[in-house]
Amino acid sequence: MKQANANANWFDSPVAHIATACFIAAGMLAAMMAKLLWHNQHLLNLILLVAIAGASVPLLLALVQQVFKGNFSVDILALLSIVTSLVLRQYWVAAIVVLMLSGGQALEGFATRRASSVLNALAKRMPQIAHRSGINAVDIPIDTIEVGDELLIYPHEICPVDGLVVSGQGSMDESYLTGEPFLIAKAPGSIVLSGSINGNVALTIRATKVASDSRYAKIVEVLHASEENRPRIQRLGDRLGSWYTPMAVFIALASWYFSGQSERFLSVLVIATPCPLLISIPVAIIGAISVGAKLGIIIKDPSILEKIDTCRTLIVDKTGTLTYGKPTVTSIQCFGGATRETALQYGASLERYSKHPLASAVLAAAEQDKLELLNVENVSEAPGTGLTGLVAGRKVTVTGRGKLSAENLSAMPPVAPGLECILFLDEKVAAVIHFEDEPRRESKSFLGHLDSKHGISKVVLLSGDRKPEVAIFAARMGITEAYGGKTPEEKVEFVRETTLHGRTLYLGDGINDAPAMMAATAGIALGINSDITSEAAGAVILQSSLVSVDQLMHIGRRMRGIALVSAVGGMGLSLIGMAAASLGLLTPIHGAIAQEVIDLLSILNSLRMILPADMLTDFDTPLETHPA
Numbered sequence: 001m002k003q004a005n006a007n008a009n010w011f012d013s014p015v016a017h018i019a020t021a022c023f024i025a026a027g028m029l030a031a032m033m034a035k036l037l038w039h040n041q042h043l044l045n046l047i048l049l050v051a052i053a054g055a056s057v058p059l060l061l062a063l064v065q066q067v068f069k070g071n072f073s074v075d076i077l078a079l080l081s082i083v084t085s086l087v088l089r090q091y092w093v094a095a096i097v098v099l100m101l102s103g104g105q106a107l108e109g110f111a112t113r114r115a116s117s118v119l120n121a122l123a124k125r126m127p128q129i130a131h132r133s134g135i136n137a138v139d140i141p142i143d144t145i146e147v148g149d150e151l152l153i154y155p156h157e158i159c160p161v162d163g164l165v166v167s168g169q170g171s172m173d174e175s176y177l178t179g180e181p182f183l184i185a186k187a188p189g190s191i192v193l194s195g196s197i198n199g200n201v202a203l204t205i206r207a208t209k210v211a212s213d214s215r216y217a218k219i220v221e222v223l224h225a226s227e228e229n230r231p232r233i234q235r236l237g238d239r240l241g242s243w244y245t246p247m248a249v250f251i252a253l254a255s256w257y258f259s260g261q262s263e264r265f266l267s268v269l270v271i272a273t274p275c276p277l278l279i280s281i282p283v284a285i286i287g288a289i290s291v292g293a294k295l296g297i298i299i300k301d302p303s304i305l306e307k308i309d310t311c312r313t314l315i316v317d318k319t320g321t322l323t324y325g326k327p328t329v330t331s332i333q334c335f336g337g338a339t340r341e342t343a344l345q346y347g348a349s350l351e352r353y354s355k356h357p358l359a360s361a362v363l364a365a366a367e368q369d370k371l372e373l374l375n376v377e378n379v380s381e382a383p384g385t386g387l388t389g390l391v392a393g394r395k396v397t398v399t400g401r402g403k404l405s406a407e408n409l410s411a412m413p414p415v416a417p418g419l420e421c422i423l424f425l426d427e428k429v430a431a432v433i434h435f436e437d438e439p440r441r442e443s444k445s446f447l448g449h450l451d452s453k454h455g456i457s458k459v460v461l462l463s464g465d466r467k468p469e470v471a472i473f474a475a476r477m478g479i480t481e482a483y484g485g486k487t488p489e490e491k492v493e494f495v496r497e498t499t500l501h502g503r504t505l506y507l508g509d510g511i512n513d514a515p516a517m518m519a520a521t522a523g524i525a526l527g528i529n530s531d532i533t534s535e536a537a538g539a540v541i542l543q544s545s546l547v548s549v550d551q552l553m554h555i556g557r558r559m560r561g562i563a564l565v566s567a568v569g570g571m572g573l574s575l576i577g578m579a580a581a582s583l584g585l586l587t588p589i590h591g592a593i594a595q596e597v598i599d600l601l602s603i604l605n606s607l608r609m610i611l612p613a614d615m616l617t618d619f620d621t622p623l624e625t626h627p628a
Contacts, residue, residue: 027051048091163205170201185352189379248272255582267581271591280566280602287609288559296542304538308556317508318463329365343431397424449619570602
């Protein structure tokens with residue numbers, strides 16, 4: 001069964017369509033040579049029949065596959081033209097139609113084929129072997145790992161399961177899982193996540209979950225579900241063809257019935273063959289991909305060009321998308337005799353072992369103040385308590401306001417705008433550290449122009465950050481609907497539910513955004529912090545700028561406009577040709593030639609896509625500087 005599916009997929013691939021076009025073109029050339037050199041009509045017909053039969057196999061198989069799926073596309077007109085031409089022995093006409101059809105499908109295939117698969121990328125990353133710790137490490141399959149097993153993680157290896165560090169002090173790159181491109185220090189007691197890349201020091205961990213329940217496997221699972229439930233959007237050409245195809249067949253049958261001449265039926269079908277849909281739309285798409293590439297926009301799934309201008313809801317991540325993703329310490333409020341220096345020194349020493357985005361800001365502030373980091377032991381990060389450890393013999397805890405007891409909470413100052421963490425020394429509140437993750441300079445103006453310029457009627461902020469922080473930030477950006485504290489699973493469920501009520505555009509930057517991107521109508525990855533997010537997105541913004549997102553939206557709108565002019569204009573000319581053919585003014589071969597002229601005009605119009613555009617962005621960007 002798998003082999004049959006693979007064969008069917010190959011016959012519908014761009015390579016197969018290119019081979020078909022070359023085969024039929026070679027056959028037509030050979031037939032012309034036979035006519036010119038030997039004046040042998042029978043040999044000419046034989047060569048054309050062989051070429052048409054050979055070239056039609058992949059086309060017919062692909063078409064039958066589409067029919068079984070319930071997709072009665074405009075290709076049916078081409079099939080009717082080929083069959084009718086063969087029945088009426090109009091072999092040249094059949095050959096021209098096969099050439100047009102295979103060439104158009106090859107263009108569309110190359111325009112729409114994904115560069116790679118997100119699920120393949122995930123599968124290739126995950127190790128299949130783990131090293132069980134002992135006198136001599138023993139290699140075991142990861143699916144045999146049990147909770148409590150001690151595993152050795154060699155330098156630069158990928159961690160196979162979730163666990164706790166038992167021995168060793170090093171670091172791990174968790175950017176695949178957090179979207180944050182920095183190393184997380186690890187010491188005994190630290191949590192490690194499957195999919196993380198170990199640093200230069202070997203670590204021994206104790207498995208807290210089996211491989212199938214670990215974080216990385218859960219992300220793969222959500223991605224699989226998102227792929228299976230990805231919204232299916234009908235192609236622009238198919239939507240136009242849904243009324244064009246039956247109309248053309250009706251005109252062809254009517255002309256045959258009233259004239260009694262089967263050649264008129266063929267003439268109408270030949271000039272009705274919708275090559276403006278089959279060729280001009282892919283040409284416009286390829287032009288749009290080229291324009292995007294010049295602007296640092298990689299369009300991985302060209303269908304996003306058709307979808308993006310029809311989306312009415314924007315769902316956007318916060319950290320790294322609307323902000324620069326680089327929090328900085330703005331102030332430290334001290335209590336109980338603690339000083340700024342003490343708070344930073346003890347806080348930074350412990351934060352080395354945290355994966356939280358604010359940890360890097362504390363470390364940067366300590367480094368700026370040239371503070372020496374202290375020795376840390378017994379690091380733990382139990383759910384609901386925050387990060388705890390012994391720093392130079394003193395118990396230090398870094399946590400959030402939501403994890404405080406009622407007694408400690410009553411002693412806290414009011415919540416201030418921005419981000420914060422609370423530092424405890426020996427179980428007493430020592431400091432409240434305030435942060436700011438500066439919004440991108442273009443964020444507010446970008447969001448503000450979406451309704452009037454792009455028809456985005458609703459903007460939703462969907463973030464994994466803490467709810468109070470998300471609410472304050474949303475108010476600052478003018479966003480009325482915001483949700484914080486969302487896991488990747490909760491994000492994808494929200495996006496899936498929202499997409500049921502209208503087309504959605506998702507904008508994010510971390511691997512935790514990848515499943516949600518695949519559940520949305522269209523997804524855009526801002527920057528290249530995560531390969532997985534880039535694979536899941538329909539387009540990747542290399543320059544990590546919202547200006548480029550606006551440019552992509554304009555490219556999509558321009559492509560749709562040009563493609564519609566080419567397709568509708570071409571079909572309009574074809575309708576005029578059908579009327580002439582139904583009246584007997586065009587023979588089948590003349591109809592094929594006329595259709596080629598229509599194709600040329602449609603393609604020339606589609607090529608306007610690569611010409612310089614007057615304006616590909618339409619909002620003002622404040623002249624502010626971005627944090628170093």
